[in-house]
Amino acid sequence: MRKKHNCRLILFVSSSIADNWELLTSSGDVHLTQLVTNILKCRTSSGEILCQQLTTKETHLKTSSGDITFSVLEDQNNVENSGAPSGDTYLSTSSGDVKIEKIKGRKLRIKTSSGDIHLHNLLMHEATLHSSSGDMTGKDICLEKLLFTSSSGNFLIKEVSGQLQGSTSSGDVKVTIVEQAPLEIGTSSGDISIGFLSSILDGKIRVETGSGEIKNNLVMDIEKQESNCLEGKIGQARTVYQMKARSGDVYIYEI
Numbered sequence: 001m002r003k004k005h006n007c008r009l010i011l012f013v014s015s016s017i018a019d020n021w022e023l024l025t026s027s028g029d030v031h032l033t034q035l036v037t038n039i040l041k042c043r044t045s046s047g048e049i050l051c052q053q054l055t056t057k058e059t060h061l062k063t064s065s066g067d068i069t070f071s072v073l074e075d076q077n078n079v080e081n082s083g084a085p086s087g088d089t090y091l092s093t094s095s096g097d098v099k100i101e102k103i104k105g106r107k108l109r110i111k112t113s114s115g116d117i118h119l120h121n122l123l124m125h126e127a128t129l130h131s132s133s134g135d136m137t138g139k140d141i142c143l144e145k146l147l148f149t150s151s152s153g154n155f156l157i158k159e160v161s162g163q164l165q166g167s168t169s170s171g172d173v174k175v176t177i178v179e180q181a182p183l184e185i186g187t188s189s190g191d192i193s194i195g196f197l198s199s200i201l202d203g204k205i206r207v208e209t210g211s212g213e214i215k216n217n218l219v220m221d222i223e224k225q226e227s228n229c230l231e232g233k234i235g236q237a238r239t240v241y242q243m244k245a246r247s248g249d250v251y252i253y254e255i
Helices: 076-080
Strands: 020-027 030-033 039-046 049-056 058-065 068-075 088-095 098-114 117-131 136-150 155-170 173-177 183-189 192-196 203-209 214-216 221-226 229-234 240-245 250-254
Touching: 020 030, 030 039, 039 049, 049 058, 058 068, 068 088, 173 183, 183 192, 192 240, 203 214, 203 250, 214 229, 240 250
Parallel strands: 020 039, 030 049, 039 058, 049 068, 058 088, 068 098, 088 098, 098 117, 117 136, 136 155, 155 173, 155 183, 173 192, 183 240, 192 250, 203 240, 214 250
Antiparallel strands: 203 229, 221 229
């Protein structure tokens, strides 16, 4: 009986040898380190993708069955020009987790069919997250706008700076806000817990529940208060914070 041997291919090239890279493997892992390029495209059918210390303008990573780990990305436009970040990153996996940290850029798109999304230390212009079945967790997220949708999973993010808008069909939302920006959160079946940094509190508060409690420890001018509705304002009410849980509790508090 012929023995099967594992094969591993390692390539060492000049970091900026090509403007565009496209990598494809049917069954195998891909590890990329210290690569400088304009466009990077990588796809695996069954294997993980690990990227570290990249400098790109546009990145596309996709796996059918495997994790994606992405850390320390510098936008090449930022290297050449000292202006705002402007790189785009697109990550997709059918069955696997996505973990990213220390990423700078313009757009971030993450989609998982069955897997968790983990975020840490992001500086983006905008981000869109979607998970059909899996949790989204993270800390230290700074951007202008974050959109998220989850069919079955929790959304748990600490220290968010920027506009936040999203919903879960079946899962809890727990967020701490550290910058004044619009907020719009909804859940079909799950609780909502929002913590606000006391120094940034200035806004219009609107909370609705279908069959759940509203718990509030914010000091505000109450405009409307019922068992399933709370409206009030803090300061000059220049920002709108909206939370709606069809079947679940809503808790808002200071941090």
